Amino acid sequence: MAEPHDRKPILTIEQQIEHLKQKGVAFELCSEEEAADYLRDKCNFFKLASYRKLFSKYEGGPRDGRYVDLDFGQLRLLAALDQELRHATPCSA
Secondary structure, eight states: OOOOOOOOOOOOHHHHHHHHHHTTEEOSSSOHHHHHHHHHHTOOHHHHHHGGGGSOBOOSSTTTTSBSSEEHHHHHHHHHHHHHHHHOOOOOO
């Protein structure tokens, strides 16, 4: 039987924002305070963070592994669009 995977620690909202910043996510389109409110009230961190995979990362150099020109506001817009698409009524043919 496989051993259970080590679970990642649960982060506070402030730690979630710090984690995103360490990954290169900016907070210019959306302030850190707005992001904290959004994460607290509207969206699951892991769902929101999953959209990061759609963006490029720097390779090599001092920013290696950090996202290129990614802002929290962009992640928030993607989450809203995803929500709208999930709730859209299919067109009848």
